[in-house]
Amino acid sequence: MIELDKVAMSYGGRTLFQDVSLSISPGSFHFLTGPSGAGKTTLLKLCSLELGAQSGHLKLLGQDVQGIDRDQIARMRRRIGVVHQDSRFVDHLSVAENVMLPVAVSGRSTDVSGDLGELLGWVGLADAAERTPPELSGGERQRVALARAIILSPEIVLADEPTGNVDWDMSLRLLDLLIELNRLGKTILCATHDLNLIRHAKSRVSARVLRIKDGAVALAGAGL
Amino acid sequence: MSRLRDFLIGDPTATRIVPPSGFTAVLTIASAAAMAFLAVFAIALHLATGELAARWEAELAGTATVRIPASENAEADAAAVLTALSQTPGIVEARRLTDEEQLVLLAPWFGDGVPLDRLRLPVLIEVLETDAGPDVTGLSERISAEAPGAVYDNHSRWRVPLANAASRLRQLGAVSLLLIAGVTAVTIALAASSALAANGQVIDVLRIVGARDGWIAAAFTRRFTMRAFAGALGGTIIGMIAVALVPGGVETGVLSGLGFDGLQWLWPLLVPFVAAGLAFGATWVAAARRLKEDG
Numbered sequence: 359m360i361e362l363d364k365v366a367m368s369y370g371g372r373t374l375f376q377d378v379s380l381s382i383s384p385g386s387f388h389f390l391t392g393p394s395g396a397g398k399t400t401l402l403k404l405c406s407l408e409l410g411a412q413s414g415h416l417k418l419l420g421q422d423v424q425g426i427d428r429d430q431i432a433r434m435r436r437r438i439g440v441v442h443q444d445s446r447f448v449d450h451l452s453v454a455e456n457v458m459l460p461v462a463v464s465g466r467s468t469d470v471s472g473d474l475g476e477l478l479g480w481v482g483l484a485d486a487a488e489r490t491p492p493e494l495s496g497g498e499r500q501r502v503a504l505a506r507a508i509i510l511s512p513e514i515v516l517a518d519e520p521t522g523n524v525d526w527d528m529s530l531r532l533l534d535l536l537i538e539l540n541r542l543g544k545t546i547l548c549a550t551h552d553l554n555l556i557r558h559a560k561s562r563v564s565a566r567v568l569r570i571k572d573g574a575v576a577l578a579g580a581g582l
Numbered sequence: 583m584s585r586l587r588d589f590l591i592g593d594p595t596a597t598r599i600v601p602p603s604g605f606t607a608v609l610t611i612a613s614a615a616a617m618a619f620l621a622v623f624a625i626a627l628h629l630a631t632g633e634l635a636a637r638w639e640a641e642l643a644g645t646a647t648v649r650i651p652a653s654e655n656a657e658a659d660a661a662a663v664l665t666a667l668s669q670t671p672g673i674v675e676a677r678r679l680t681d682e683e684q685l686v687l688l689a690p691w692f693g694d695g696v697p698l699d700r701l702r703l704p705v706l707i708e709v710l711e712t713d714a715g716p717d718v719t720g721l722s723e724r725i726s727a728e729a730p731g732a733v734y735d736n737h738s739r740w741r742v743p744l745a746n747a748a749s750r751l752r753q754l755g756a757v758s759l760l761l762i763a764g765v766t767a768v769t770i771a772l773a774a775s776s777a778l779a780a781n782g783q784v785i786d787v788l789r790i791v792g793a794r795d796g797w798i799a800a801a802f803t804r805r806f807t808m809r810a811f812a813g814a815l816g817g818t819i820i821g822m823i824a825v826a827l828v829p830g831g832v833e834t835g836v837l838s839g840l841g842f843d844g845l846q847w848l849w850p851l852l853v854p855f856v857a858a859g860l861a862f863g864a865t866w867v868a869a870a871r872r873l874k875e876d877g
Binding site: 406408428429432433434435436440442446447448449450451455458459460462463464506510 | 595596598599601602783784786787788789790791792793794795796797
């Protein structure tokens with residue numbers, strides 16, 4: 359599903375990864391953790407094709423993404439849902455329109471729009487469809503971002519510190535949504551520095567933890 | 583055709599992606615309106631000067647005047663000149679102007695009731711030429727020989743400069759239209775580029791959710807094309823009203839021809855469509871370049 363083979367990445371003259379290789383299988387749930395600035399966000403951006411690897415190979419959904427053109431990148435992104443810590447929206451569009459953006463850009467018009475109400479209900483925002491993003495709280499924004507990320511039923515969901523700006527109760531609620539998605543067969547890769555959240559998740563789902571540190575990514579042990 | 587329909591109708595969300603208001607919206611609509619207003623006047627000028635040149639050409643081409651100085655022999659000279667003209671190839675008809683006709687010609691300068699019998703006036707002969715016309719040099723020499731001091735004037739001395747002036751004005755009208763089109767395209771391209779720069783967040787969001795550059799460019803292009811069309815339509819309507827209100831001047835004056843007549847009113851109606859076409863091209867190029875630069 360996601361395969362990195364000797365991927366290297368440096369940023370601002372500093373090496374973030376060196377020869378990172380890892381494989382994330384379909385339907386798995388992985389946390390990515392590590393200190394601030396270790397490269398969690400960069401690794402997720404590589405996986406969402408927002409950045410290109412400086413060396414090595416990245417395979418997504420069975421396809422080597424080395425050298426694919428911009429249209430192919432766009433098509434690939436429709437199969438990968440992304441939730442950022444500071445999820446951005448088109449502020450003058452309503453929540454419903456923002457959630458439907460992936461549908462609009464993919465050219466699908468009606469086949470999934472009927473699910474919108476159900477999806478907003480699932481993230482607990484059934485009554486927020488006509489509000490605009492600036493009117494939402496941090497937790498609501500993250501749930502809208504999650505709804506937008508999965509409207510096209512992507513195979514992979516990447517979440518970058520999705521609980522970074524919300525309180526513990528909201529963090530658990532977002533985690534519940536990710537766990538539920540995983541149970542529906544989605545591959546989840548969630549970057550977080552919140553070890554409590556990881557411990558809580560591991561008590562409920564079979565999640566693996568990848569630790570990124572000093573330019574290397576390694577599977578963390580049971581004690582994190 | 584279906585692509586044009588798709589473009590015009592578009593996806594409702596895509597149409598709303600570009601913020602509906604703001605500096606670039608005002609700039610696009612206002613500049614399109616102003617340029618359309620000017621374009622209507624440039625078209626009117628182009629048509630008016632074209633008609634003026636054609637009218638001057640038509641009214642005076644193929645005619646000439648022989649002017650015989652007033653003298654005791656003027657009558658005999660006129661008869662000799664008329665005989666010479668009747669024998670000259672390229673002349674259809676020649677006739678001496680009557681006193682009444684000379685009075686009409688003098689009236690603008692001296693008023694009615696000029697005592698012709700007390701004035702020493704030249705004798706005027708009106709000549710109608712064939713399309714090919716006579717050998718003007720040879721004819722002038724012969725007329726001078728028959729009537730010393732007589733002049734064969736085919737009006738080219740002042741007709742040609744007037745026609746040239748009208749032609750130049752017509753060219754200026756065309757150049758003005760080109761300049762207006764160029765300025766419109768550049769202004770809208772700058773506005774679109776500025777809008778793309780100001781909406782970096784929107785573009786980032788669209789890319790994250792899988793939008794192709796072509797889709798993003800089309801969304802901006804559609805919005806700017808519609809804005810340019812709306813602005814140009816307003817400017818065109820105001821321009822047409824303004825042209826309709828231009829007061830008529832002297833019948834033969836330039837200003838009296840500045841306007842549209844009959845089917846000519848259809849020409850300015852093309853302006854909004856041309857403006858929309860320019861906006862489409864300018865925005866598409868600006869958007870494609872900007873999106874490529876942004877990576």
